[in-house]
Every structure is written in C-alpha cells, then in structure tokens.
Amino acid sequence: MKKTIYTLSGLVLFAVSCTKTPVDYAVVSGKIKNVEKELTLYSADMKFSKRLELREDGSFSDTIREKLGGHFTLGGLQLYLGKGSDIAINGDAADFQNTLAISGKGSAPSEYLILKRKTQADLMGKDPKLFFQQQEMEFKEANDRIRKTLTGALDSMKGGISEDFMKKEKRNLDYEYLQTLQEYENWHGYVTQNEDFKVSDGFLDELDDIDYNREEDYNFSQAYKEVLNRHYAEEAHKLVKQDSLPVAFAYLKALETISNEAIRNKMLFGAVRSSITYVDENEREEYYTAFKAASTDKDNNAEIEKMYNGLRALAKGNPSPGFTDYENYAGGTTSLDDLKGKYVYIDVWATWCGPCRAEIPFLKKAEEEYRDKNIEFVSISIDQEKDHDKWRAMIEEKELKGIQLLADNAFESEFVTAYLIAGIPHFILIDPEGTIVSSNAPRPSSPDLKKLFDRIL
Incomplete structure (x- = not known):
C-alpha cells in the first residue's frame, strides 16, 4: 500500500512538472538594412508603442506583451502578433517591396497582410484618384473585385492562419468594401472637380444591414x-x-x-x-x-x-507655459521670455503637415497687415531633428516671415505637451505680460482672427 502511494505521488509530481506555462508574449526579431538607429512598433489603437533598438548591423530582437491578438505597424509595415508568435523580419528599408521577408512561428497572418497591401495597390492602380474617378457601377465592380481577390488570397493561406483570424478578416474585408463605398462620394466629387456630386439613390443600400x-x-x-x-x-x-x-x-x-x-x-x-x-x-x-x-x-x-x-490651467489670464532656447532660423536661439512686452501669436506647425502649409498665405497676409502693431508672429516647427534641413529649406522656399523656431523635441516638446496639442496646425495668443489670451486662437484663414487682433491691438 505504501508503494502505491509513492507511485501516485510521483505521477502527480511528474504531471505538475510537465504542465506548460501559458505563453503570454510574442517575440519580434530580424535584420533591416538602411534604417535609422531605432524602429517603433505601434498597436493599431496607438495606445501602445515600443522602440526596438537596432544593433550596428541592423539586427534587433524584442519581446512584446501588450495588445497581443491584434494588428501592429512597424515602420509602415503591417503585422499581426498573437500570443506565442516568434517572427523574424528581414529586408532593406530602401526597397522593402522587393526585399521584405517574414518567417517564423505565427508569421502567416503578417505575410497575408503584406500580400494584401500589395494586392490592393495592384488592383487600385498607381494613382488612387483614377480608381475613384470611375462611374458608380464600374467603381462598385472594381471595389468588389478587390474584396473577392483578397478573400481568395486569405483562403489560400488556410494552413498557417487560425480559423478565428480567418473569420474576423473575412468580415473585415466586407467592412473595407463598405468603407470604400462610403468614401466614394467625397473622393469622386474631388477628383472630378464636381463639388455638387451626390451618389445615386440606393448606392449605399448595402450599409443598411x-x-x-x-x-x-x-x-x-x-x-x-x-x-x-x-x-x-x-x-x-x-x-x-x-x-x-x-x-x-x-x-x-x-x-x-x-x-x-x-x-x-x-x-x-x-x-x-x-x-x-x-x-x-x-x-x-x-x-x-x-x-x-x-x-x-x-x-x-x-x-x-x-x-x-x-x-x-490654460484658461485666459493664466500664465503661459514657456519654451527656452529654441533654435532660431535667423541665428542663435529664442525663448518665450525674450518676447515679453509684445503680443505673441504662435503657429505650431511642421513641414509634413498639409493643413499647416495651407495656412501660410493667410499667415503672411496677417503678418503684413499687423507688422507695425505690438505683436510678434512666431512659428514653432515640431519637425523631428532628422528633418532639420527640410525645415530650413521650406522656410527659404516659401519665404516664411516672422520668427521661425524649431522645437527641441518635436511633438514631445514640453511647450507642446503643456498646451495639450493633439493636432496641428495649432495657434496660441499670449499677451505682453506672458499670460494667455487664447490657448486655441483662430487660424489665420479665419475671419475671427482679424476681429480678435482689431480688438486687442
């Protein structure tokens, strides 16, 4: 009897020792040439990000524990990471399309996403404008052809993709089809320069269900x-x-x-x-x-x-957050305290921001109209350090006036975060004592700006 007890105890211990601990992480590694010192992995909702440090030869390896079972982006590359994924990414950033290779455990969904992106580009054509320029029935047929082709591509990868991913992605392809239908009216009106264009009755009936x-x-x-x-x-x-x-x-x-x-x-x-x-x-x-x-x-x-x-804390009349020693295009550095004694109208912008560039002609006009008044026009670029030369080149090309400054840490600059700036362009007005007139001032293109200036200057 005693021997039997020992045997059962041994079996219990053996069973416990062989039980696998659930894997709650994914591993991402690889080697990418011609890229900067680091890559940043972002979750689809942008709530999670992680910088992947690159070694001198471009290789990297890191463990991810958050947002698994979802989509990610890495340097413009779309990935899907599940628990237990161990994928290797290799390629040349100078020619991703022809050099990119993904392999390893759980890599099939990511391989599909890369194929999907290429297939969409091939079927839509090099110029998406031409895709939306099509007439309604022609457009619907082309849009549905993309959906069916991608569904076929997904089915062809059944061996390496889970049934759960397959079901969700097929529904996603349906939603992408419907989303493109929703976008057609605005895009078609834009590319055909017909601002009054409206889709026919029934064009969007598929969205009813x-x-x-x-x-x-x-x-x-x-x-x-x-x-x-x-x-x-x-x-x-x-x-x-x-x-x-x-x-x-x-x-x-x-x-x-x-x-x-x-x-x-x-x-x-x-x-x-x-x-x-x-x-x-x-x-x-x-x-x-x-x-x-x-x-x-x-x-x-x-x-x-x-x-x-x-x-x-940014309400009218409160002291403005400051900035110190921002690089001045004209030479040297400038701090907000240097501008006390004058109203300061600040434009937070970047060279890559289309809406920012659209405000430039209006800003120039305002600068000219109020150049003899007690006001300084300050443009603070939040371009990254790597785009320093682009910033200087655009100032020259567009003949930008006023005080042109470069923030010290792009979107993460203390001044930008203190003003809770979530998007650009963003405009701020500060009075001669350094207190806030408006933390969200009117744009130069808005008639409200002239009304505001005429009231205070």
Whole structure:
C-alpha cells in the first residue's frame, strides 16, 4: 500500500512538472538594412508603442506583451502578433517591396497582410484618384473585385492562419468594401472637380444591414471603426441641423445612443480626447460634464479628467507655459521670455503637415497687415531633428516671415505637451505680460482672427 502511494505521488509530481506555462508574449526579431538607429512598433489603437533598438548591423530582437491578438505597424509595415508568435523580419528599408521577408512561428497572418497591401495597390492602380474617378457601377465592380481577390488570397493561406483570424478578416474585408463605398462620394466629387456630386439613390443600400454593436469587430477591424465613425458623424450632422447644437456636442449626443457599452465608451473617449482641446473655453465644462454622464470606463474618465484639469490651467489670464532656447532660423536661439512686452501669436506647425502649409498665405497676409502693431508672429516647427534641413529649406522656399523656431523635441516638446496639442496646425495668443489670451486662437484663414487682433491691438 505504501508503494502505491509513492507511485501516485510521483505521477502527480511528474504531471505538475510537465504542465506548460501559458505563453503570454510574442517575440519580434530580424535584420533591416538602411534604417535609422531605432524602429517603433505601434498597436493599431496607438495606445501602445515600443522602440526596438537596432544593433550596428541592423539586427534587433524584442519581446512584446501588450495588445497581443491584434494588428501592429512597424515602420509602415503591417503585422499581426498573437500570443506565442516568434517572427523574424528581414529586408532593406530602401526597397522593402522587393526585399521584405517574414518567417517564423505565427508569421502567416503578417505575410497575408503584406500580400494584401500589395494586392490592393495592384488592383487600385498607381494613382488612387483614377480608381475613384470611375462611374458608380464600374467603381462598385472594381471595389468588389478587390474584396473577392483578397478573400481568395486569405483562403489560400488556410494552413498557417487560425480559423478565428480567418473569420474576423473575412468580415473585415466586407467592412473595407463598405468603407470604400462610403468614401466614394467625397473622393469622386474631388477628383472630378464636381463639388455638387451626390451618389445615386440606393448606392449605399448595402450599409443598411450593418450591426453597429459588434464589439469583436470593433476590436479587430479598423474599417469597422471607420464605418461607425462615419455613421455617427452623419447622425451628429442631423442633430446640428435639427437642434442647432455645436458639432462636438452633437457628436457626443449621437455616441450616447450606442447600446454596446464597450464600443460606446471607446468612441466617447476617442472623440473627447481629440476634440476637448478645441471646444470653446466657455463651453468646455458643459462638454466635459456631458462626457462624464455618458462614459462608464473609469480609466478613460480619469484620463479625460486629467486633460480637462490641464486645460483649466490654460484658461485666459493664466500664465503661459514657456519654451527656452529654441533654435532660431535667423541665428542663435529664442525663448518665450525674450518676447515679453509684445503680443505673441504662435503657429505650431511642421513641414509634413498639409493643413499647416495651407495656412501660410493667410499667415503672411496677417503678418503684413499687423507688422507695425505690438505683436510678434512666431512659428514653432515640431519637425523631428532628422528633418532639420527640410525645415530650413521650406522656410527659404516659401519665404516664411516672422520668427521661425524649431522645437527641441518635436511633438514631445514640453511647450507642446503643456498646451495639450493633439493636432496641428495649432495657434496660441499670449499677451505682453506672458499670460494667455487664447490657448486655441483662430487660424489665420479665419475671419475671427482679424476681429480678435482689431480688438486687442
């Protein structure tokens, strides 16, 4: 009897020792030539990022533990990382299209995503404008051909792709098809220069059967998110016309109707995080209160509360955050304190920002009109250090006036983060004592800027 007990004990110990610990991470490694000292891996929702340090020969290796079971981007490359993935990425950044190779455990979904991107580019053609220039039926057929071709490509990789990924991606392809249908009206009007273009009745009927409460699809498919964004933006537009609500308030009200709590919370958070900075200062408390009443996610609420409190510190009459020793295109460095005694109108911009460049002619006009007034026009570029020469070249090419400065750490510069700037261009007005007149001043292209200047100067 005693021997039997020892044998059973041994079996129990053996079973315990052979039990595998669940793998809760993914490994990404490889070698990429002709790239900078580091690459940054981003999750699809941009809430997670990790810098992958490159060795001198371009090789790298790192362990990822967050956002697994989802999409990532790495230097423009689309990846899918699941728990237990161990993928190797090799290629030349100077010619990714012809040199890129992905291999290893769990690499099939990423290989499919690369094939998908290439197939989409081939089927749409070199100039996407020509794709949207097609007439309605021709466009629908071409769009559906892309969906069917990609579905076939996905089916051909069944051996290495999980059934779960296959099901989700096939639904995603349907959403991408529908998203492209949604985009057709605006794009076709733009490329044909027909601003009054409207799609025919029935063109968007395929969107009528969408379920707007599929949490699994929301977490997997960016196209599904975009379809939802467009749907609720249209609902908000109706409220603007019906109840004369400001756009931000109307969109918030439209999102409140979402029955799926997780989707509602995520969309509310995304909307408020990107817009609260731009809501009129006199209406911001009401906007924040409306968000709190609709959102039930404690972490999201805490982050928005932090932003709201930060914006309260940027209210009119409060001391402005400062910047110190920013490189001046004209030579030397400039700090905000150097400009005391004058109003300071600040344009936060970058060479890569199209809307920023669109404001340049209007900014030049304002500078000329008020050049004899007590005001300095300051442009702060948040270009990265590697684009330093591009910054100087654009100043010369566009003959930019005013004080041209380069921030010390791009978007992460202390001045930029202190003003909670989420997008550019962004304009700020500071008075001669260094206090805030407006943390979100009108753009040069807005008639409100002239009204503001004429009132204070």
